[in-house]
Amino acid sequence: MIAYIERFVHENENDVDSNLGPDSAAELLSDLRVSAAALSDADKDFGGIQLSNPLAFLRPSDAADVAKIVRLAARSPHLTVAARGNGHSVNGQAMAHRGLVVDTTSLDCAIRVDAAAMRADVSGGALWEDVLRHCVGFHGVAPRSWTDYLGLTVGGTLSNAGVSGQAFAHGPQTENVTELEVVTGNGDVSVCSSSQNPELFFGVLGGLGQFGIVTRARVVLQPAPDMVRWIRVVYTRFSDFTRDSESLVTRPDGDSFDYVEGFVFVNSDDLVNGWPSVPLDRYASFDSGRVSALAGPVLYCLEAALHYKSEDSPSTVDTRLERLMGGLTFEKGLRFAADVGYVEFLLRVKQVEEEAKAKGIWAAPHPWLNLFVSKRDICDFDRVVFKDILKHGIGGPMLVYPLRRSKWDSRKSVALPEGEIFYLVALLRFCSPYQNGLSVHQMVVQNQEILQRCTDSGIDYKLYLPHYSTVEGWKRHFGNQWTRFQERKKRFDPMAILAPGQKIFSRNWQHS
Ligand SMILES: Cc1cc2nc3c(=O)[nH]c(=O)nc-3n(C[C@H](O)[C@H](O)[C@H](O)COP(=O)(O)OP(=O)(O)OC[C@H]3O[C@@H](n4cnc5c(N)ncnc54)[C@H](O)[C@@H]3O)c2cc1C
Incomplete structure (x- = not known):
């Protein structure tokens, strides 16, 4: 480890001296009980759009090590520290250009x-x-x-x-x-x-x-339950889909499904974006003859799951399920179900990851866009974005499902749109090297177009996993929470050492 850091200091002499000072560089060498990892692991993220050039990628083993790194950075006028979890951000949020990146996965992970x-x-x-x-x-x-x-x-x-x-x-x-x-x-x-x-x-x-x-x-x-009854039902009309989704998420606590989501898919036989993306197992098929002739370019799928114990009789589970589904207005015949283990259900995207890795699209860029859209404007969003800009799909899932603001404590830092009900919209784009879809650049431009159309249409939204490059953007994002956010920064990170990749505050921002 020492040899690595010595080489690193030698190779980065100018940066280390100007950022840390020779004494601090020596401290990094000898005092910190941290090991260094390959820098190449810290210069990119899942998004694959941003690249950075960190000074060091450090692997602390406990909170005391992390504190030493932060205090060391505080002694230099420029150094920043980015915590990097699994690097699954898509816009460089866990990066620190010419700063120190801390690999949190090296912390003692006992559970x-x-x-x-x-x-x-x-x-x-x-x-x-x-x-x-x-x-x-x-x-x-x-x-x-x-x-x-x-x-x-x-x-x-x-x-x-x-x-x-x-x-x-x-x-x-x-x-x-x-x-x-x-x-x-x-x-x-x-x-x-x-x-x-x-x-x-x-x-x-x-x-x-x-x-x-x-x-x-x-x-x-x-x-923990043992099993999950997982269902998907299809809607032609967005208004039916939202009414049913909202009715499921607003029932009294304990009187609904254990999981409710939904997604939009293209009304075509396209393997990735269309009907085949709906059935829950490869043996079920999507009977497109059941789709109303009046349907538009996209359809909607409500997805829900019910927990149960393996000793529950099938008829008990069926009865609970039918009671919960009574009154839902999905297209008859377009209903899919599967019984899976609880852990298997929660790890369902792991299988997608393995398939995407095999096809070479997991490591390709991911220009994802995630939003919270208020219930008031979600139908406009459907008209402007799903039915128009994205009517041919995005080469990956387009999630849309309701959430309840009363379940979010407003003392926390997340910015949300107005109203009790708002929707998570996740546009999870995958770039396949083998398909003639949009280029990464075109996808980024399309994301910007979506946001611009939302703004022009007066749609109340907040970015989830936000990214802005200007302070003005962040001020707008936090709205009347901005003052509180700044006050907290002044109190807990006054030199703006932490998480520079979010591009909210620059080092020593209060003094500039
Ligand atoms: C395939 C995929 C699926 C996803 N699905 C969902 C989903 O269903 N729901 C959802 O909400 N999100 C989802 N996300 C988004 C995900 O929650 C965020 O990108 C999250 O930040 C990734 O976690 P990470 O450990 O990789 O964090 P990183 O990308 O490493 O870090 C993200 C930010 O958090 C900071 N950070 C990291 N660790 C710490 C720490 N210990 N203390 C303080 N700050 C820290 C970093 O500095 C950075 O600013 C998904 C992302 C991917 C790639």
Whole structure:
């Protein structure tokens, strides 16, 4: 390790001296109990659009190591520190150009479950898929709120929100942690909760890494089911789809499905974007004769899941399911179902990952666009975006499903549109090297066109996993929360050392 850093210092002499100073460089060499990883792992992310040139990629083992790195950076006038979870951002959010990147996956990843108290203490760098396997496999319990894909770190999703089909009932992942250990931009290691250092706790959750690096989180658990009845039903009309989706997510707690999502697909036989993307197993087929002749260029699929125990009789599960589905107005005959294990259900995107890797499209660029759109404007969004700009699909899923604002604590940092109901819209574009679709550049331009059309049409939206290159953009994003966001920055990271890849504050911003 020392040899590596010596070589690194030699190769980067000018940068190290000007950024760290010779004394600090020596400290980096000898004092820090951190090891260095290959820089090439920290200069790109899942998006594949941004590239950066970090000074060092460091692998701390605990919060004390992280604090040393932050304090070291504080002694230089320019250095920044980016926590990098699994690098699954798409716009360089976990990068630090000419700064220090901290690999949080190297933190002690022991998962400590207290099943009696229904909580687990997990590292900020733990992958959610490891949390799932450990909690279910050893203790029969599981977190309540997930993301669709679990190859993401706990700290990475808590910095944003962490949203999936359970969020309508339990709130996002940020609502399902009760305590955090955080290294602030002042280099302090602090434990915080809603009653201890609450301003730090609320700030960090959804805080885009701006106020501290999460080194441990206490996650709320529930008993894990064994099985999931997974269903998909198809709609021709967006108004029917939204009415039914909203009715499912607004039923009294415990009286609905355990998971509700939805997606838009192209009304054609296109293998990736069209009818074949709907059935849940390869033996089921989509009977396009059931689609109304009046249907437009896109159709809608409501997806839901019901938990059950393996000892439940099939008729009990059927009865519960039919009661929940009674009154839904989907196209008869366009209903698909599968029974899968709970862990298999939560790891469903892992299979997509493996298939995409085999086809060479997992590592290709991902110009993704994620938005929260208010219920008030979601029909306009459908008309302007799904039925018009995206009527031929995007080469990947187009998710759209409702969430409830009352499940999101407004003291946290996430910015949301107005109204109790808003929709998550996720345009998860994949660039296939073998298809004649849009180029990456054209996809980025199309994303900009979507945002511009939303603005022109007066659609109330907020970017999820936001990215702006100007302070004006961030001010607009946070709206009346901007002052609070700045105040928290002044308090917890006054020199703006942390998460420079978000491009919100520049180093020593208060003095410039
Ligand atoms: C295939 C795929 C599927 C996805 N599905 C979903 C989904 O269903 N729902 C959803 O909500 N999101 C989803 N996302 C988005 C994902 O939640 C975010 O991109 C998340 O930031 C990725 O986690 P990461 O560990 O890779 O974080 P990184 O990309 O490494 O980091 C993201 C940001 O968080 C900061 N950060 C990282 N770790 C910490 C920490 N410990 N403490 C403080 N700040 C930290 C970084 O500095 C950076 O600013 C998906 C992304 C991908 C690629």
